[in-house]
Amino acid sequence: MTKIIGPYIKSKNTTSKMMLNLILALLPIIVFTVYKNGFLPYQAGKIDLIHIFYPLLFILLPSLVSFIIETLYAIVFLKKRNKDIIRYIRNSYSFFPGLFLGLVLPINMPIWIVLLGAAVATISKMIFGGFGKNIFNPALIGYLFIFLLFSSYFQVDGGYLNKLEVDTISSSTPLTNAVLVEGIGDYDSLVKPYGSLINFFTGMIPGAVGETSALLCLLALIYLTITGAIKWRIPVVYILTVFFITSFIGNINDLGMWYPLFQILSGGLMFGAVFMATDPVTSPTTCQAQILYGLFLGILTVGIRYLTPFPEGVFISILVMNIFARVLDIVGSKAKFDFRVSLIPYLIAWALIIGLGFYIGNNYVKDASKVDANFKIISKETIGNKTTYIATQKGYVSDIKAEVIINNEKVISYKVLEQSESFYYKIYDSNYLDTLVNNQFSLNNVDTVSGATVTSTSLKKLLQNVLKDYDESDIPIIYDEEEKDFEIINIENNEDKIIYNVNKKSFGGYLQLRITFVHDVIEEITVVNQNDSYFGLVIDANYITTIIRNQQQLEEIDTVSGATISSQAIKDAITKTIEDYSGKQTINE
């Protein structure tokens, strides 16, 4: 019996209308990415005119790959012909996996990898039987594929930063930065490097091609909800859950409301929630299941962000929850008859939300207690009081290899041996290594280098990790009885000149000075010997001359920044010498 039975009227809504609305909602986002990643860098003179539309190409080419592969599949495997092919193409929305994939990758990802990912995305969809049957979000399978096989390409050429951001913004993406920040971080370390939260909202922060603008994602959410094109419960619950847990965490750590906002506005959460988590085919169909889905997505995302080395967590959460979509639907369908059926999953979700918030809020200490997996000691050698470390720390592009020499619990030398960081010249230009050594006892206060935040943070961490190892390994310090802080080697009496040869302990060992008094006044100071790494700064600062000029008010002379220890040592040595000199003169009189 093939008789058609009612209803004989149908809503005007169709699958293709819903897909069209989806595209309409994506349009502003695509325009925005061309503006942000194409036009602005061009305007600033960072890229050529022809590259303005590269972001567009970056999403259209993978879309095309998806489309071609699926069409071929229809012709070769499904043996569709003529009209059937057109019908198939019209109803399979085959370009979406590639489109979405392009939108969630860093702009500097080599395009061939993107296209490969798009191919994998589409093939994954077809393995499950095509549109409507796939369990996993195809675009995210493509993403996972690239993530597993080409993870280093997420960082090449500036990674997520477009050519303009590379120069102006002092960091990588906000959440990558957050991982590197000490402990839970604060406004200055998390938000400041990117301006303000407004930038997070509008999307003027580094991030994947299409996912930075929270504003446009929210507008899309509203539009798609009104037009009934997406399962709105999922993104709403998802975003609120992340907001709730992170405000809990923020509260425990006395951070303001900016903190949960920072969390929901970064890491592609908005984009993932609105466009990826709502992929109709791979998400639950019943109301309660959708709410639970959103809750667990939020829980997973927060869990991944704080408890694993992965900074973002949105896409992994969605892929994991894809597995449970159909299971949740069983609960959801039963809950429609009797809400109590869903009580247990709700209880679990809430227990996890509160537990996670409480646990992370109270126990989240990123560095102090945990071993840094990104740090490795290659060699460690102690000769006398001198310990030489060769160690590596993961940088922005790859591992940075450096040599640190510690003498008597003090770092006397820090040299980078190997690195391939994109913006190392900024480190070099700013003498960052010197700054670190000079401030070795208060490293936490050392700022990162603007434009090379990740690299500079890594360099700082490397030093911290070496010091931590040094502290823990109880290297015996040989106290040399003879070694004194200040020592007068001899005093020469040469007509009206009295010359002091003195030794003063300084940064890299003894500092030998020759101080000439003429008529009770220091006329000349010569540095006979020194081992300090940054003594050049002292010379550059004309510090010696300053001392000679102000020998009556030595205590008022500032030390040389960048060479504090050396300059202090000189000042102390002069003070002591003057003390000795005037003592002797008094006796003589």
Next chain:
Amino acid sequence: MIVGKKLDIGKDLSKYNKINSFLNPQYVYVPLVSGSDKNITVVVKKGDYVYKGSIIGKSKGNFRIPIHSSVSGIVIDFIEKSYLDGSKVKCVKIENDFKEQVISKKEVVTKISKYSKEDFIKVLQTCGVIGMGGAGFPTYVKYNTDKKVDTLIVNAVECEPYITADYVLVQDKMEELLEVVDAVMEINGIKEGIIAIKKSNNELIKKFYNYLGTYPKIKVVGVNNIYPAGWERGLITKVKGVDYHKLPLEKGIVVNNVSTMLAIYEALKYHKPLVERIVTFTGEDLKEPQNILVKIGTLASDVIEHIGGTVKENYLLIAGGPMMGSEIDDKDLIITANCSCVLLKDLVSDNDIVNCMRCGKCTDVCPAHLSPVLIKDNLKNVKNIKKLKAKRCIECGLCSYICPSKIRLRELVIEAKKKMDSGVK
């Protein structure tokens, strides 16, 4: 809250048009069916002369109800025609002599509330009053109980799109409606009378208020303008806040459709058997959509011809509304007391059906709290469709209506129901 969908379409086609009548067909084909009961004993034979109101058949089942001739004339044949559910049913073909002869004129009862309960039930039974909303279940049975009935709900919601038969009836016969509701309440000792009507039918509600002073025990309750607001279970939950297991009577509630109420009125007042009803003839393919009073047993195609015919030659003929009605292949539909609408629509093709995108709209919309998409997925697995309680489907058709992929979910769920039945055995 009733889950549903605003589906206020097609009503304007017929709503404001004059009620016509077509009471003189050449032939009537009185179907030998009572509700779903086709087990009827025929009491006439070819060549017999019958009066209007003569009993021509009697049901043998538990709920006995006579079948009346709707015209006076000669029985000329017994032939099969289509019933509103699409099945074939044996009909008594009577040639109209246009005399409208009745066996004996009964006195008009002036005060219809004076009936005793026994007499009331007897009148309903002999006049063959059945539920005119769709099921066609004998009405007297609802009252023939020892259980205390507290509430009478008159269902005037008429939520199906396109149908306006009840609307025009209420508009036209408001006084009679209130009179009979009051009488039925008094006869059966019912304390509360509720007339449920769509809030959007402002003009009717306003009109009611003019009369309500006279009938303090009767309330008018407005329900939301959604489909299926007139679904009995949902309606009772909405107006009384209770749910029942099998029958509303468990909670002391009787629900009658407005048309049925007015059939009761005619039975009480004039002893008139149920041989006519107002039917909405409508649809885009009909030249002049309208409500029309017709004899039970009239061939729908005769009515269509009478009122000016169709726009196109090929059309779908649907008995009932667009949501729950059924297509009548042979276009030989017979008007029965429970047929409120004949709908003519364009033929539909099914090549607009695409893969399910799992948007979940069908599960959101189902008033019976089912998950049609999951039932569709599990169609091969009787155990699972049992768990998904496909049996609860009220066949409202909203899932099919809403589906953006145009999947005929209602059909699939009905198939699942059938599988459950055979699976149980």
